[in-house]
Amino acid sequence: MCGIAGIYRFGDLGAAESARDEDRALVGRMLRKLEHRGPDDEGLESVGRVTLGVRRLSILDVLGGHQPIADAERRVWAIQNGELYNFPELRADLATRHPLRTRTDTELLPYLWLEHGPAAIERLRGMFATAIYDTRAQSLMLARDPLGVKPLYAAHLGDRLLFASEIKALLCESALPRTLDREAVERYLALGFVAGERTALHAVRKVRPGCRVLLTPEGRKDERYWPWPRFFNAAGAHDPGGARDPHALATEAGRRIAASTESMLLSDRPVGILLSGGVDSSVMVGLLPEAIRRETRTFSIGFEGAGYHDERAVARRVAEFFGTRHREFSVPLDVRAELPRIIAMLDEPCADAAIVPAHLVARAASQEVTVLLSGTGGDEVFGGYRRYRLPALMRKLGWMPPGLARVGASWLGELDHHRRSLSGERAIMVRKLLEARGRGTPLASYLS
Template sequence: MCGICGIIGSSEEALVSRMLRRLVHRGPDEQGLHRESGVTLGARRLRVIDPAGGQQPVQNENGSVWAVLNGEIYNYRALRQDLIERGHRFTSRCDTEVLVHLYEQEGIAGLSRLRGMFAFAIWDRERQEALLVRDRLGIKPLYYATRSGSGSTGTDVLFSSELPPLLEALPDARIRPQAIADYLTSLYVPGPDTIYEGVYQLRPGEALRVGQGRVEAFRYYRPEQSLSSSQWTTVEEAKEQFVEIFRDTVHAHLVSDVPVGLFLSGGVDSAAVLAMMQERGPVKTFTIGYGHPKDQSYNELANARLLATHFGTDHTEAILQPDIRGLLPRVVEGMGEPFADSSAIPTYLVSEVARRSVTVALSGIGGDELFGGYPRYLGIRLASYYQTLPRAVRSWLASSASWACRESGTGRDHMGRLKRFVEHGHRSLAEQYRRWTTFIPAEWETGIWSGAMRDALPHGYSPSRPSALFDQWPSDNPMDRAMGLDLQTYLPDDLLRMGDRMSMAHSLELRVPFCDHQLLASALRVSPSLRLSGWQLKGFMRSALRGLVPEAILSAPKQGFMIPLARWLREDLREMAQDLLSDAAIRRRGYVTPEYVRWLMAEHQSGRRNCADQLYALMVLELWYERASQPVSEPALAVEAL
C-alpha cells in the first residue's frame, strides 16, 4: 500500500517532493522518486509485500517503463511466474514490478489479468506516454488535474492518491458550487467530479492515457460486464459455488508479508470473512463499542465476542468514550475533502486500534451491495408492487402521510421511513429511490440555498434528478437496478472512499474481499429475488453460510456500522454545533440560509425529528473549510468562497 503522485509533461521534482510530504501517512516507511524528461513519479511506501526489496518507483530491465502503485495485486505471484517463463527478468519479489513487465508484454490488454485493488501510473519512455489506472470497483482512489505546462506538449497532468497533494500544484483552486449542493444532498461529492473546479477522480474501471498533448479517458471495465445470462441450475448449486468462490477470494486477500487482521463488527459480512480467514490460521480481530449507557443499542460487542470465541481469534475489544469534540477535526482532516457519512468516525477509531497490532486488515465492505443488505432494497421491491394501486389512491395516501406517520427523533426512525415510502409512492421507482437516499428535507428543496448560492449554480438550483444509472442497469427487476446503482455510486464514492481514507490516516491497509470482481460476477448470477429470498436481507447469503457461521449471527437482524450521532448532537456536540452553525458563520460561508439551519437545530433538539445527518454535514463542511483555507506550504493554498 502506498500513496502515489506525479506530473506528466513537465518534470518538477520539487513540486512532487512537496506532494509526497502530504502523503506520508499513506506510506510512512520510505519514499521514492523518479524524474526524467517529461515525467516525475513519486511514491510513499507502506511495506506489505517484499518489505526488503519492494522499493518504488520500479522499472523494467532497460529502464524504458516505470511504475508506481497504490494497492495490491493479489495474483501477482502467478503473473510473475508466467512473465519469467516468457523471458522477463525480475529484481524483486514485489507486486509493483509485475506491472511494468506485464505492460511491456501485453500493453493495455494486460489490465484484464489483474486481480486486486489498485491505482497506478505507468510511464512508457519510448512512446512518451503515461497510463493512469484505477481498479474495477474503485477501491483505491486516483485524482488528477491538468494545467498549462512548460514541457514540449504545453500541458501538464498531475495525479495523486488524495486531493490535498494536488493543491500544491493548484494554489488557486476554487470550490465548485455544484459540488457543495451535491455534498449536502448525498453527504459526499459524487465522482468523477470533486469539490474543486478542474480536479477529477478516475471512475472505477477507468484509465487515462496521457501523451503527445492528448489526455484520453476510457473504461476498461463496467460492472454490468459481469452479468451473465446463465443462472445456476439449482439453488443448492448456487450456494456451493458462492462458498467456493468466496473462500478463494478471501484466501487471495491474505497474501502479505506482514501481519493481517479483521474488522469484526458482529454482522454477517465480517463473520463470513472470518470463517474463511481462520481456515488459513489464527486471526487477529478488532471491535469497538461505546461505553455510555444510552449508547448500548449501537454496540455489536456481544455478537463480536460470540464470533471471536467460536473461531478462537486473538480478539481486541476497545470500549470507547471518545472526546468527540476533539475527534471530529481529525476525522475531517483524514478524509481530506467534505464527507459526512458518520460511519467514518467508528472506522477511524477501529483503524487506530487495529494499527497497534497489524499493518493490514480485512473488512466486510461491499457485502450489502452484492447480496442485498439494505432495507431500501426490500423497499424498492415493495414499491414495485405498491405501484399497481391506482395513482389516485397513492396520491391520497401520500397527502395523508404527513399527519398519519409521526417521525421519531432517534437514530432508527422506522416511522419516518414509512412516511417517506408513502409520500413518494406516486412517483417513478427511480425517483423514489433517489429520495430515499438523499438528505435535503423535501420541504426545503427550494428554500435551502442562499441567493448567492442559487446565482452561483450553473443553471440555478433544482432538486437532483434520479440517476440514469438506475434505469440503465440491464435488468427489469427494480432491486437489481437499485443494487446496480449503488455498486457504481454509493459503494465507491462513500463506503470505499471512507474505508481508504480512515484506515490510511493510521497507515493501515484495508482490504475488501466482497469488492473482488470475480466474486461480483458470481453474485450477479444469483437472481435478485433469490438474494433477498423470503423477504430477508441477504437471504441467499445467510442460507449459503449455514454450518460455517454460527446460527445466532445468521438469524440476527442487520445492525449497521452506526453511531449515536443523534444523541451526541443533543448533548456532547450541542455547543460545538451551535458555534460552527451560528447565523454569523452560515452567512459568512454563504451556502445555505440561516433559516434552514435554525429549523434543523430546533427540530432536532426538540426531538420531533432526527436531523443528525443534515447537521453533521454542515458541521463537517465548516470544519473542512477552516482547514482548507489555512496555508499549508509555499506557495500558500488559496481557496475562494463563492
C-alpha cells in the same frame, strides 16, 4: 495504503526536461502531504516527460520493494498504491521470461507493460491506483481498479497533468484554481457523496474506476478497460443457461468469497480482520480454511454507552466459534474531538457517519496489525440495506395518504428515541418509512 503523485509534461520534450527541477520540487511537496499514507519509504524519480513520487506503506517485500521501480533495462517505470491479489500467479509466469529482482507486486507492472502495453492493466486482480511510464513511447498510463477502491485524482494545467492519491497533494500547486464545482456540490447534497468523475473542485477530476488514462505528447485519451458485468441478457431474463439452482449459486458465491478473502491475507506484515459479528465479516472468517482461520487476528470495537449497538458480544461468540485470535477494544465515542482529525483525512465531503467508528477501530487495531480487512461492500452486493426494500414497503403503504404519513412522521420525530435500544431503533425506522411515504415516490425518498 501508499500515496502516489506525479507530473506529466505535454508538448516539447526539451521544455519538459528543462522544467525538471521545478517538477521535482513540486512532487516533493506533494509527497509530504501524503506522508500519512506511506510512513515506511519515499521515492522520487524524473524520467523524460514525467516525475513520479511515492510514499510507501510496505506490505510485500518490506525492504526490497522501493518505488518508483523499473524493468531491468530501465525502459518502463511504475508506481502503485494498492495490492495485486493475483501477484503469485503473475510473478510465477513472468519469472520464466524476465529477471525479477524483488518480491514486490509493483515490479511486475513494467514487465506486464512490455508484453501487453495498455492491456497490461486488464490482467490485474486487486485494488490499485497506478502510473506506468514508457520512456521509449514517452507515454504515461494512469489507471484505477475496477471498483475504485484506491483513489486517484488528476488536474490538467496548461502543458502539465498533475496526479495524486489525494486532492490536498494537488493543492500544493498554487496555480491550481480553487473554484468549487457547483454540480458536484449538488450531487453531494442529494447522494451524500460526489458521484462520477467530478470532485468538489472544478479543476480536479477523478480517474474513473475501471478506467485508464493514456497520456502522450499529443494529448490525452480516456477509456474503460473493465466492462460492467452483464447480469441479464437482452430479453431481461437471467443467464441463457436457464434458472440457476439457489444452492449452487450460494456454493459458488461462498467459494469466491473464500478465495478472495484468502488472497487478501498475502502480506509480509501482520494482517487482521475487522469482525463485527454481522453476516459479512462473519462469512469472511468462516469461509477461510481452518488452519488459516485459527491464526487469523480478528478485532471488534465497542463504544461507551452504545447499548443495543454494542456488537462486541456477538463478535466474541463468532470468534470463539471459529477459533480466531480475537481482540476487543472499548473507546469513548467523542465525535466532537474526532471529527477534525477525520475531516483532515478526507478530500471531499462524506455524509456517511460510519467514517467515525471506522477511523477509531482502524487506529486501535493499527497497534497490532498493518493490514485490516472488513466486510465493507457486502450490503451493496447482496442487497442488505433497508433502502433496497423501500419500493416494496412503499407499495404496502399505498393506502396511506402522504399527508397522514407526514403527520405520523412528525409526531414520532418529536419523541425522544435513541438507537441504544431495540425499541428506539424500530421507532426511528418507522419514522423514516413514514417520511418516505410522505414524499410520494421511492426515488424522491431515496434522494432525500
